[in-house]
Amino acid sequence: QCVSELKEEMKSLKTALPMLQDHVREELRGRNETRRVSPLHKATPRRKRPAGASRAEGQSSEEGESEGGYITALTDSEEEEEEPSEEEESCEELPEVQVSLLLDRVDRLHLGSDCEKRESLNILLEQKEEFGQNSAFLWRLTRAYCDVHEISSTQEEKKRHAENGKQVGQEAVSLNPTCAESHQWYAVMCGIMADYDTIQNKIKNGYIFKDHLDKAIELKPQDPLSYYLLGRWCYAVAQLSWIERKVAATLFGEPPTASVEDALKNFLKVEEIHPAYSKLNYVFLAKCYKDLGRLDLARKMCESARSMKNVSKEDEEAQKELDLLLPALGGFEQ
Numbered sequence: 001q002c003v004s005e006l007k008e009e010m011k012s013l014k015t016a017l018p019m020l021q022d023h024v025r026e027e028l029r030g031r032n033e034t035r036r037v038s039p040l041h042k043a044t045p046r047r048k049r050p051a052g053a054s055r056a057e058g059q060s061s062e063e064g065e066s067e068g069g070y071i072t073a074l075t076d077s078e079e080e081e082e083e084p085s086e087e088e089e090s091c092e093e094l095p096e097v098q099v100s101l102l103l104d105r106v107d108r109l110h111l112g113s114d115c116e117k118r119e120s121l122n123i124l125l126e127q128k129e130e131f132g133q134n135s136a137f138l139w140r141l142t143r144a145y146c147d148v149h150e151i152s153s154t155q156e157e158k159k160r161h162a163e164n165g166k167q168v169g170q171e172a173v174s175l176n177p178t179c180a181e182s183h184q185w186y187a188v189m190c191g192i193m194a195d196y197d198t199i200q201n202k203i204k205n206g207y208i209f210k211d212h213l214d215k216a217i218e219l220k221p222q223d224p225l226s227y228y229l230l231g232r233w234c235y236a237v238a239q240l241s242w243i244e245r246k247v248a249a250t251l252f253g254e255p256p257t258a259s260v261e262d263a264l265k266n267f268l269k270v271e272e273i274h275p276a277y278s279k280l281n282y283v284f285l286a287k288c289y290k291d292l293g294r295l296d297l298a299r300k301m302c303e304s305a306r307s308m309k310n311v312s313k314e315d316e317e318a319q320k321e322l323d324l325l326l327p328a329l330g331g332f333e334q
Contacts, residue, residue, distance in 0.1 A: 099131050106140050110147060117147040135176030142169040142185040149192060150313060159196045165189040173212070180220035187212035187229065203248045206256055209233060224274040228281055231266030234258035235284060264288040279308045279318035286325055299329050 102123070109120035121144040124137070131137040145165025152158045169186030176182055190205040190212070197205060210233055216226045237258035240248075248255035267285045270277050282305035289298035305322050308315070 099134055099137060102127060102131070103136060103140060106144065110140075110143060114151045117144070117151060120144045121148050132171075133175065135172050135179045135182055138168055138172035138175060139179065139182040139185050141165075142172055142182075142189060146185065146188055146192065162189065162192045162196060166193050178219060180216045180223065180226075183212040183216040183219065184223070184226055184229070187216065191229070191233075199247060200251055203251055203256075206233070206237075206248075207252065210256065222273055224270045224277050227266045227269040227273070228277065231263045231270065231281075231284060234263035234266060235260065235288065238263060260288050260291045264292070276304070276308065279305050279310070279315045280321070282308070283318045283321045283325065286322075286329075290325070290329065295329060298325075302326060302329060 106120045106124060109116040109123075121141075124141045124144050127137070128141065142165050145161045145168065149158050149161040149165065152161060166186070166189040169182070169189045172179065172182035173186050187209045190209045193205050194202045210230075213226055213230045213233065216223065217230070220226070235258075237256045238260045240255075245255040264285070267281055267288060270281050271285070276282075282301045286298045286301035286305065289295070289301060302322060302325060305318060310316050310319055
């Protein structure tokens with residue numbers, strides 16, 4: 001009986017095999033069609049497998065499919081198109097955030113006490129290796145050298161800060177020639193170096209000073225500091241003696257030229273952009289008007305200067321200039 005039953009089962013199996021084969025083919029065809037059209041095949045980007053990581057031992061390609069028969073593994077092209085994770089984006093943005101916070105801090109210190117100005121320079125020097133390819137960082141370092149130069153007590157220290165500041169300023173301009181502040185503070189350092197250079201280099205730095213101030217104004221035409229500095233340059237050039245002009249012409253072929261009227265124009269531009277910009281600006285307006293014989297306007301500028309309090313070393317310098325100027329104008333109560 002067992003043998004006869006087995007024969008019957010074998011006979012049924014032989015009959016069913018062709019039908020089963022056709023059924024399997026149809027099912028597989030349907031699954032392949034599903035894979036091609038399913039939107040889930042466009043898998044959402046996911047993190048790449050770490051270098052060196054491999055599929056779990058013994059796992060087949062079929063085990064990379066979901067229970068519904070859809071492919072869940074990323075193809076090579078999909079891995080290349082994947083977006084960085086939030087963590088990776090955060091790491092990329094971090095240096096930019098760091099430098100922004102750093103620059104905000106040193107901007108505040110720049111406006112503070114002498115101690116805070118020294119702190120600003122120290123902070124920037126500590127970070128130069130990391131952020132030294134950022135022009136906004138470099139011009140602030142140039143400015144910090146200028147600040148500390150002004151408050152230094154010895155000529156040796158002043159000269160060292162002037163030389164270092166000029167070098168950093170040149171780096172800033174080279175790194176980003178379209179940054180107005182880089183040109184502005186490089187010009188300032190060239191002006192400061194005039195106190196420590198030979199006659200030839202003083203004149204050379206004067207030309208550089210003017211060129212970079214012109215560029216700063218071209219790039220940022222509403223910055224009062226650039227016009228104030230250019231006014232100072234024009235006024236100084238207007239006061240050059242004949243022999244000084246002759247030396248400049250001998251060394252460079254053409255002496256610098258500027259008049260008191262040119263200086264006045266720049267100081268007035270400062271007042272137009274930023275009324276009551278500084279005590280020194282009023283003092284130089286008074287000097288220009290005095291030299292041009294317009295004494296009433298000179299006295300008016302002196303009154304404006306006197307009304308401003310002394311809150312910085314520059315204001316103290318302005319007060320000394322004012323004290324020398326007032327007797328020459330007359331009409332003031334001491």
